[in-house]
Amino acid sequence: MSKNQKPTSPARGGRLREGFRKFLVSLKRNPQAIPLVMLLASFLVYSLNLTDMSDTTAKIQGAGMGLSQFCIMLFSLLSLVCMLNAFPKRKKANIPMVILMFVMFAIIIFCDFHYMGAINAAMTRPDSPIAVNESTLYIAYAYNMLYNHIIMMGVTALLVVLLPVYRKLLRKINTSIEVEDNGNMAEIEIED
16 A cells, blocks of 8 residues: 555445445335436436527527427426326336326427428428537527437436336345344343
């Protein structure tokens, strides 16, 4: 061991192991947190790029672009609520909410494609096409963000569909704590 290296204390390693074990226990109890985190990440990706989206809508002014942008935000928020209600803790999935959530996913993806189509149409139209240069770079950012948003929504839908599979796999992980001297329980006598 060199001078600059500090020895790792067993207490720190034990705390990390215990923290990871607690994380796995909570994940075993609520595996629906995995698609929820992915859905939340896709919502944040979209909402943090609203400035580029709004600038693109104002520049292109294509048919239905503003409505698509509004629908994506609205149904993203509503799908988060549906996800929370579709998988209540320690109960069976609420099937109508799951179906409604997938309908909202489909609407969001459709609106993303419609918006991307409006950008493509504006850039390839014969009369005065929109050119992406330094002053209109936000159009390229919006287009790329929509592409990433579609992928993230697809991954979220896939995670929801595969939820029963990885729920079973998570249950197989041993998260029990080994306690020493448990074998001597029969020898303990309780007297009056």
